[in-house]
Amino acid sequence: MSRWRGLTGETSGEDYAARFAALARSGKEVHGEARFCAALVPAGARVLDAGCGTGRVMIRLAELGYDCVGVDLDASMLAVAQQQAPELPWFQADLAGFEPNLLGIAADFDLVVAAGNVFPLLAAGTEATVVKRLAAALRPGGLMVAGFGLDEAHLPVPPSITLSAYDDCCAVAGLTLVDRFATWDAAPYDGGGYAVSVHRR
Template identity: 65%
Template sequence: MSRWNDLTGGTSGKEYAGRFEALAATGKDVHGEARLCAALVPPGSRVLDAGCGTGRVAIWLAEQGYDVTGADLDPSMLDVARAKAPGLTWIESDLADLDLDDAFDLVVAAGNVIPLLAEGAESRAVSRLARTLRPDGLLVAGFGLDAAHLPVPPSVTLADYDAWCEAAGLVLERRLATWDGRPYDDGGYAVSIHRRPSSPL
């Protein structure tokens, strides 16, 4: 069972979507993750939104001309995503068991996806995500590192994550402090951009 399911019971899709709708209604930009992805690869690129939730990132990218697939374990989240964008591909799957042969230009894991996986499944999930990337493709993941930035006790360090990425054949290209592109400052949240080399290391 994932930490996310332990936290929510897998039934919080409408509540989660409502929270972001309320933020957007106040004028807050809720598309920072998607904007960063759009800055990294051009429209028309194939993007996998891993841990897509209610589809906030995937739907925005699709509206900008990206070829997007969303995957999530939580059926209540996917119900909302499918209702909002029935024309997109939504896959119900644990990321540690994700089996996609398609080659994506970018895989994004936003919203604390990595530390909300099941304990012990993180390395397998990163490996599965890396396998979906085409050569020269990017894995972009943002997550909290301390209690102030997480809804669960901290469990994943950047050293852990980098080691899982390295084992999956990925190379760290850049690390940011936020989705708006500020350089990482050793704070409690990080956005890591790893690349699958075009030739094996």
């Protein structure tokens, strides 16, 4: 069972969306991830939002002109995404078993983004498999971006994956570290409890 399922029961889509809607109304920036991704690849690029949740990142990228596909395991989150942007392609799938071709999706993405603590919330022991599956969905030269917490202050669950372990998973999957930041605003990584990592296939 994924840590996400254990944490939420996969019934939290509406609550999750409401929390970000309230942040946006209060004037908080809620599109940092999309802005970060848009600085990496040009408009029109194919983007896979892995663990897309309610679609906040992907919907913004689509508005900016990107060709996006969203995948998530949580039906409650996807229901919100589909309601907000029914014209976009949303798929329910476990990332540990993700095979784009079986869903009728071409595995030639320019960018795969895993925002929102996707990796620490996976089922224990599936991290390397998920990295391998997402790497396989990239075209040669494509980028994978993952942002996640590394300590209890930045996670809703106990820390489960270190940066070195994540880098090892990426290396085995044929990915090379390009850059690492402390935030989605591209602040330099300083060894703190949150990291945004960019790897290239």
